[in-house]
Amino acid sequence: MAEKTTRVIAVANQKGGVGKTTTVVNLAAALSKTRHTVLVVDLDPQANATSSLGLTPQEGISLYPALLGEAEVADMIQPSPYENINVIPSEVNLAGCEIEIARRDDHLSVVRNVLQQIRDARVFDYILLDCPPSLGILMTASLAAADGIIVPMQAEYLALEGLSTMQRLIAQYNASGASNVKLNGILMTMVNSNTTLAQDVINEVREHFGDLVFQTMIPRNVRTSEAPSYGQPVVFYDPSCRGAEAYRAFAKEFAARNPTRFEVPPAQPQAPAAPAPDTAQTQD
Numbered sequence: 001m002a003e004k005t006t007r008v009i010a011v012a013n014q015k016g017g018v019g020k021t022t023t024v025v026n027l028a029a030a031l032s033k034t035r036h037t038v039l040v041v042d043l044d045p046q047a048n049a050t051s052s053l054g055l056t057p058q059e060g061i062s063l064y065p066a067l068l069g070e071a072e073v074a075d076m077i078q079p080s081p082y083e084n085i086n087v088i089p090s091e092v093n094l095a096g097c098e099i100e101i102a103r104r105d106d107h108l109s110v111v112r113n114v115l116q117q118i119r120d121a122r123v124f125d126y127i128l129l130d131c132p133p134s135l136g137i138l139m140t141a142s143l144a145a146a147d148g149i150i151v152p153m154q155a156e157y158l159a160l161e162g163l164s165t166m167q168r169l170i171a172q173y174n175a176s177g178a179s180n181v182k183l184n185g186i187l188m189t190m191v192n193s194n195t196t197l198a199q200d201v202i203n204e205v206r207e208h209f210g211d212l213v214f215q216t217m218i219p220r221n222v223r224t225s226e227a228p229s230y231g232q233p234v235v236f237y238d239p240s241c242r243g244a245e246a247y248r249a250f251a252k253e254f255a256a257r258n259p260t261r262f263e264v265p266p267a268q269p270q271a272p273a274a275p276a277p278d279t280a281q282t283q284d
């Protein structure tokens with residue numbers, strides 16, 4: 001018999017334009033092809049993950065009403081054009097959410113609390129959170145809601161700075177008891193493997209973080225950058241291009257690092273109760 005848990009993974013880096021959204025939508029796409037069920041939660045008011053999965057943002061359909069207690073989170077889940085991928089889209093109002101949530105004492109745990117119902121239902125293998133490029137409340141609350149964080153990173157000068165900020169945040173939450181989140185991995189994105197700078201940065205990151213760095217690296221690839229304007233992950237837009245290939249390899253590595261299905265051994269038939277030891281014959 002197989003049992004399933006739902007893993008919540010935040011894809012985050014406060015640095016903008018490093019490939020967070022591209023990673024979320026293509027990881028979702030590649031996982032869906034291996035029959036994993038995925039819920040993408042778009043927490044960025046820019047709504048790039050929403051549109052990259054072919055959906056149009058709609059007012060009132062996002063995590064926002066659920067965070068404010070005005071709607072059931074389950075009612076915010078939208079089907080995507082793709083089998084096995086559902087989405088909680090973003091909307092512009094999500095930006096205003098920051099201020100309202102900041103006033104609350106429980107601001108760090110709000111995202112975790114609203115997602116708990118979905119997690120408990122165990123319908124999805126993965127809930128992937130696409131975080132905005134900021135250190136605002138939505139981003140920090142998303143990190144605190146996750147079991148693991150994936151940090152996409154471009155192999156460029158100063159890239160390591162963003163990473164140390166993320167590590168500091170993770171350590172702070174865990175020390176405050178607000179969460180028990182772990183750095184799940186670092187994904188090198190938009191890699192131009194023929195530059196020495198890229199190679200130097202990659203070597204430095206591997207030296208610091210060892211196996212936390214995924215073996216797969218995502219190459220810079222034109223088809224990957226074109227795909228969002230067609231409202232599609234590159235994994236579906238051009239399955240044979242290098243970007244799609246890399247994201248499929250990454251999804252395989254990711255799923256091995258984050259198993260959600262476990263074989264439970266069948267219950268053993270009850271052995272007859274052992275006879276009570278014959279104390280009279282016991283020697284001391």
Ligand SMILES: Nc1ncnc2c1ncn2[C@@H]1O[C@H](COP(=O)(O)OP(=O)(O)OP(=O)(O)O)[C@@H](O)[C@H]1O
Nearest residue numbers: 016017018019020021022133190219220221224225
């Ligand atoms: N492997 C790649 N090759 C080429 N272009 C890429 C690749 N990955 C992402 N891009 C492009 O780089 C830009 C930034 O990527 P993306 O939107 O995924 O980053 P982000 O970290 O989510 O940005 P933001 O911080 O604004 O949310 C986009 O135009 C995207 O299409």
Ligand SMILES: [Mg+2]
Nearest residue numbers: 020021044048
């Ligand atoms: Mg983004």
